[in-house]
Amino acid sequence: MLQAPPSHYLLTASLSQEVDHRTIEEVDIDGFTLMEVAGSSAAKKLLKDYKHAGWSHGLYLCGKGNNGGDTLVVARYLLQHDIAATIVFLSGTDDLSPDAQKNWELLQQFDDQDQLQHHKSWEAFTETDLEYSFIIDGMLGTGLDSDLRGSYTSAVQWANEQSTSVFAMDIPTGLHADTGQIMGESIQADRTFAFGGHKQGFYLEVGPAQTGDVTYCELPFPNQFKSSSNTFLLDESWVPRPTLQPGQHKYASGVLYIIAGSEGLTGAAQLAARSAWAEGLGAIILICPRGLLSIYEQTLPSIIKKPVGSKSDEHFTRQHLANVLEIIGKKEGAVLIGPGLGRQEGTIQFTNEFLSQNTRDAIIDADALWALAQQKDGWRKPDNTQWILTPHPGELGRFTDQAVADDYNRLTFVRNFSSDKQITVLSKGMPGIIGTSSGPCYLTNYNTRYFARAGNGDVLAGKIAAYVALGQEPDQSCANALLQGKQKLDSYLQDSSDLPEPKDFI
Numbered sequence: 001m002l003q004a005p006p007s008h009y010l011l012t013a014s015l016s017q018e019v020d021h022r023t024i025e026e027v028d029i030d031g032f033t034l035m036e037v038a039g040s041s042a043a044k045k046l047l048k049d050y051k052h053a054g055w056s057h058g059l060y061l062c063g064k065g066n067n068g069g070d071t072l073v074v075a076r077y078l079l080q081h082d083i084a085a086t087i088v089f090l091s092g093t094d095d096l097s098p099d100a101q102k103n104w105e106l107l108q109q110f111d112d113q114d115q116l117q118h119h120k121s122w123e124a125f126t127e128t129d130l131e132y133s134f135i136i137d138g139m140l141g142t143g144l145d146s147d148l149r150g151s152y153t154s155a156v157q158w159a160n161e162q163s164t165s166v167f168a169m170d171i172p173t174g175l176h177a178d179t180g181q182i183m184g185e186s187i188q189a190d191r192t193f194a195f196g197g198h199k200q201g202f203y204l205e206v207g208p209a210q211t212g213d214v215t216y217c218e219l220p221f222p223n224q225f226k227s228s229s230n231t232f233l234l235d236e237s238w239v240p241r242p243t244l245q246p247g248q249h250k251y252a253s254g255v256l257y258i259i260a261g262s263e264g265l266t267g268a269a270q271l272a273a274r275s276a277w278a279e280g281l282g283a284i285i286l287i288c289p290r291g292l293l294s295i296y297e298q299t300l301p302s303i304i305k306k307p308v309g310s311k312s313d314e315h316f317t318r319q320h321l322a323n324v325l326e327i328i329g330k331k332e333g334a335v336l337i338g339p340g341l342g343r344q345e346g347t348i349q350f351t352n353e354f355l356s357q358n359t360r361d362a363i364i365d366a367d368a369l370w371a372l373a374q375q376k377d378g379w380r381k382p383d384n385t386q387w388i389l390t391p392h393p394g395e396l397g398r399f400t401d402q403a404v405a406d407d408y409n410r411l412t413f414v415r416n417f418s419s420d421k422q423i424t425v426l427s428k429g430m431p432g433i434i435g436t437s438s439g440p441c442y443l444t445n446y447n448t449r450y451f452a453r454a455g456n457g458d459v460l461a462g463k464i465a466a467y468v469a470l471g472q473e474p475d476q477s478c479a480n481a482l483l484q485g486k487q488k489l490d491s492y493l494q495d496s497s498d499l500p501e502p503k504d505f506i
């Protein structure tokens with residue numbers, strides 16, 4: 001099982017509030033202290049990262065809740081560094097949360113050079129000729145409870161029109177912390193300081209465009225209070241890379257059976273086989289209809305070929321089933337089924353019967369997903385096997401009557417589907433989502449739709465299957481394949497403005 005570090009736990013609004021609340025109630029670190037840690041860590045990062053920017057005057061947009069309070073802490077630290085502050089209280093100062101109120105009083109005490117101005121409403125803030133060096137968005141955080149109301153809408157629109165940098169405290173105002181949707185309007189930040197945890201909505205829908213760069217600011221939250229999070233951010237900083245054990249007998253360092261290809265679609269089988277082979281597996285055994293053998297003899301010299309059926313067979317049918325099961329029964333190994341299988345009726349029957357009888361771990365991709373989805377809900381993974389499904393959005397949609405149009409619905413569906421069916425699901429898209437049989441889901445912070453393209457998907461499936469054959473857990477195999485793909489894409493794009501071909505991912 002993948003084990004994300006606490007910095008990569010993704011929080012919903014309610015989990016954020018619960019963690020705040022439990023820290024205050026159960027370990028007796030008060031809210032004022034938490035606010036001080038949050039605001040001071042954002043302020044210190046700003047001072048460090050922009051020390052040569054020549055800042056002279058900041059504009060702070062504050063709501064009446066604790067998000068506004070965080071912002072007043074930032075203003076106090078920056079004031080100490082001679083950066084003047086204009087504070088606009090969108091809901092006045094009469095009804096500030098107790099910790100925000102305390103910080104407002106403190107801030108005024110720190111202003112010994114008369115560098116502080118404030119306005120008690122948005123309307124009272126008449127734009128002057130003043131040039132602000134930056135804008136801090138402290139209007140709303142996880143307390144957002146509806147579409148933006150009243151002057152919040154105008155303030156957000158105005159801030160988005162300014163050319164100066166906008167820094168969001170905790171979450172851009174108006175962005176839904178759970179779904180990544182815009183609640184009427186949303187701040188489009190250059191950078192977001194995430195207090196105590198990244199919010200799930202940063203990585204769904206328009207979240208990435210609204211947050212800008214995300215900086216995690218650790219708060220003194222006991223890790224166990226976050227442990228009910230079941231969504232995690234996937235990145236290369238923490239996912240363990242696969243290790244090969246060199247020098248072993250070739251069949252001891254992983255065997256992969258590939259059931260793929262049909263007339264006109266042999267390229268998919270070849271890409272998957274080559275991709276898996278590049279990971280250093282002991283043996284790859286490509287099972288193919290006998291009529292296609294001569295093609296693979298030419299194109300895949302290092303791969304073992306096991307033809308089934310007669311010379312005129314160019315796609316799989318039920319008649320091949322017994323022979324295929326016999327071949328994969330010989331040596332321990334994993335099975336990749338799907339790339340280029342085609343969608344003939346006979347192949348669909350073959351695939352579904354194979355999947356119901358196969359006792360090896362299986363990676364189910366492309367046309368095998370098509371076949372499986374033809375059964376509606378009438379399929380079940382055999383016990384004691386592990387399955388990985390790798391659907392792109394269209395393929396995922398065939399497994400449900402519900403719309404999975406937005407990312408939040410897709411995440412919810414992937415989570416339920418994986419745990420109901422006791423499988424691992426890699427849902428390609430922006431973000432990529434890995435759902436696991438035990439409930440946790442992992443989100444990428446980059447677009448994996450690229451792997452939905454023909455060819456690239458075959459390469460990805462080959463990588464995942466290779467890692468499973470090498471003994472990695474399904475979730476880790478998916479994570480490694482995605483991260484490796486990203487690495488290859490990034491390094492390719494450094495030297496080229498064209499998009500890479502599937503072969504460049506191998």
Ligand SMILES: NC(=O)C1=CN([C@@H]2O[C@H](COP(=O)(O)OP(=O)(O)OC[C@H]3O[C@@H](n4cnc5c(N)ncnc54)[C@H](O)[C@@H]3O)[C@@H](O)[C@H]2O)[C@@H](O)CC1
Pocket residue numbers: 020021030031032034035038063064065066067068070097139140141142143144145146147148149150152169170171195219
């Ligand atoms: N002790 C704590 O609870 C901590 C809270 N922190 C900060 O506090 C934030 C959460 O604070 P709060 O729970 O006070 O909530 P917020 O500060 O996010 O805002 C809540 C206020 O906004 C109003 N509001 C909600 N939706 C609105 C809408 N659509 N339009 C206009 N007004 C709306 C509510 O009536 C409420 O008064 C976090 O995001 C984080 O920035 C951090 O300081 C860490 C510690």
Ligand SMILES: [K+]
Pocket residue numbers: 067137138139140141168169170171172173
């Ligand atoms: K905010």
